[in-house]
Amino acid sequence: MSRRTSWAEYERAVRVYTEAGAAETVQRIVTALSRLSRRLDVFYAERFEALDLSRGEWPVLQALAIEGRHGHSNPSRLAEITGVSASTMTHRLDRMVERGLIERAPDPENRTRMVVSLTREGWDRFRRAVLDVEPQEAGIFASLSDAERQTLARLLEKAIAAQSRP
Structure with a gap:
């Protein structure tokens, strides 16, 4: 489809x-x-496939990376953040452990729960994805x-912040 x-x-x-009244x-x-x-969704799907990341793996990597280089989360929180059921998240995490992207360990504060963290490979894959897509993201706003x-960033952040308030 042309830009025009x-x-x-x-x-x-x-x-x-x-015309409908909006x-x-x-x-x-x-x-x-x-x-x-x-447009970004289509682009990300293509790029992440090239980086051997599934649509489901990216939000997990992203959520764990946001926790910090050595941070962690738990499966329930990751399911909540990514909008999937606990069983779906369990299967996703199993695949990601097999692929060496994340690791699970007993929670030191509550041994009945597990914590999930990025492995070195998981962090490296996250970083490669960020660097791979950044030029296209920047290109969207090049004009x-x-x-x-x-200004655009500040205004969008203001709109987001207003939605986060009770």
């Missing part, structure tokens, strides 16, 4: 939503974010100046 067609589809979508500015934002998200990117 994509832009025309974007404009048409916004027009349809506003606020134009809100629909411009939501439609733009939705379309960028879909914006540094100041515009900072």
Whole structure:
């Protein structure tokens, strides 16, 4: 699909939503974010496949990396973060242990629970994925100046923060 067609589809979508009664500015934002998200999803699926990562493994690696280089989590929390059932997470973690991406160990504070952490290979795979996709992510916003990117980031962060409040 050409960029011109994509832009025309974007404009048409916004027009349809506003004709249905939605606020134009809100629909411009939501439609733009939705379309960028879909494009990124397709891109990530392709890149992660090339890096031998499944769609299910990436959010686990990401969640554990966010805990810090030597941090950990537990299967229940990982299931909650990634939006899957506990049994699905157990199977996912089993595969990731077999592949050497993570390790499980008894929780030192509660031996009836397990903690999950990244292995060196898991961290390296996470890092390679981040570095692999970064140029494409940066390219999406290449038409914006540094100041515009900072403003966009600040505004999106403000919207996210407002959703996190009770």
